[in-house]
Amino acid sequence: MSSPTGTDGFLYFDVPEAGKPCKTWYTVYGDPKSSKFPPLIVLHGGPGMPSNYLKAYGQLADKASIPVILYDSIGCGNSTLLPEKMGDGSFFNMDLHVRELDNLLKGLGVEENFSFLGHSYGSALAAWYTVTRQPKGLRRLILHSPLPSLKLWDEAQMDLRHQLPQELQDILDKHEAEKTTDSSEYKDVITEFYRRHVCRVDPFPVDLQETLEAAGRDPTVSLTMYGEDEFRTLGTLRDWSMIDDIHKINVPTLLMNGRYDTAQDKVLKPFFNKISKVRWIQFSESSHMAHLEHERERVMDVVIGFLTGTDENL
Numbered sequence: 001m002s003s004p005t006g007t008d009g010f011l012y013f014d015v016p017e018a019g020k021p022c023k024t025w026y027t028v029y030g031d032p033k034s035s036k037f038p039p040l041i042v043l044h045g046g047p048g049m050p051s052n053y054l055k056a057y058g059q060l061a062d063k064a065s066i067p068v069i070l071y072d073s074i075g076c077g078n079s080t081l082l083p084e085k086m087g088d089g090s091f092f093n094m095d096l097h098v099r100e101l102d103n104l105l106k107g108l109g110v111e112e113n114f115s116f117l118g119h120s121y122g123s124a125l126a127a128w129y130t131v132t133r134q135p136k137g138l139r140r141l142i143l144h145s146p147l148p149s150l151k152l153w154d155e156a157q158m159d160l161r162h163q164l165p166q167e168l169q170d171i172l173d174k175h176e177a178e179k180t181t182d183s184s185e186y187k188d189v190i191t192e193f194y195r196r197h198v199c200r201v202d203p204f205p206v207d208l209q210e211t212l213e214a215a216g217r218d219p220t221v222s223l224t225m226y227g228e229d230e231f232r233t234l235g236t237l238r239d240w241s242m243i244d245d246i247h248k249i250n251v252p253t254l255l256m257n258g259r260y261d262t263a264q265d266k267v268l269k270p271f272f273n274k275i276s277k278v279r280w281i282q283f284s285e286s287s288h289m290a291h292l293e294h295e296r297e298r299v300m301d302v303v304i305g306f307l308t309g310t311d312e313n314l
Contacts, residue, residue: 003207005029010023029068030068032067037065039110039114042122047222050076051070073097082220083220093225098129098132116142140253148242148246150241160193164192247275261288283298
């Protein structure tokens with residue numbers, strides 16, 4: 001599947017505490033000014049995993065005349081990098097990302113009419129922005145493999161870890177106890193975990209490979225906010241939760257996850273139980289990257305049906 005091509009640009013983002021000028025990179029598919037549908041703002045995961053792996057959503061512009069805007073949050077991808085802020089949780093936090101999203105919506109002139117699609121951490125950000133800002137221009141909200149709290153997310157990761165063959169669990173335990181998680185044996189097990197629960201396509205699609213390579217070159221945001229452990233949040237996000245605030249989301253919301261997803265059903269249930277206007281779709285052959293896996297066309301059809309109102313069940 002080839003990736004669509006967008007029109008790139010930069011927005012200056014005033015962040016005095018950064019100590020240097022900052023710019024947010026974005027790309028636009030379609031024309032937000034001429035479409036009858038609100039532009040879809042796509043928020044990437046990680047945090048710190050640049051948006052390359054979400055390019056597939058750009059095809060919505062051609063398939064359904066839905067303008068799509070992707071961006072890289074500062075600290076990753078094509079936006080201003082800040083490796084000097086490694087470990088600085090007072091800088092890299094959810095509040096910074098909310099402010100950056102304010103700047104993006106206003107800078108692109110779409111703040112009065114838009115929809116959100118967040119993936120993984122990007123879903124947490126989209127949901128948190130909806131709760132804290134109550135944006136009047138938000139029309140629809142798509143939460144793709146979301147998380148409402150890091151405690152619940154970590155529980156789901158450990159559940160999946162315990163489903164691995166015992167010999168693989170033993171390897172993880174051994175290297176974690178010996179603090180040798182940089183060993184090739186440990187990394188091979190993590191790769192196997194990814195192939196089961198992150199992306200069930202082998203080899204990984206090029207767009208995902210590009211994201212992983214970029215995140216590896218500068219892991220500042222990821223290591224600061226999430227940490228280096230695949231199964232336990234050790235970074236500054238570890239105590240974050242919005243479970244008590246989910247009921248404040250009052251726009252039509254679509255939940256999506258895969259059967260084998262790191263975002264297991266227990267992680268999505270607080271959203272499903274507490275949002276008044278909500279629909280939940282699960283992709284039976286997919287994991288965390290359903291939009292890149294074997295059901296990718298169905299993912300696009302579901303998203304189109306929700307955003308255009310052509311699927312009466314959505």
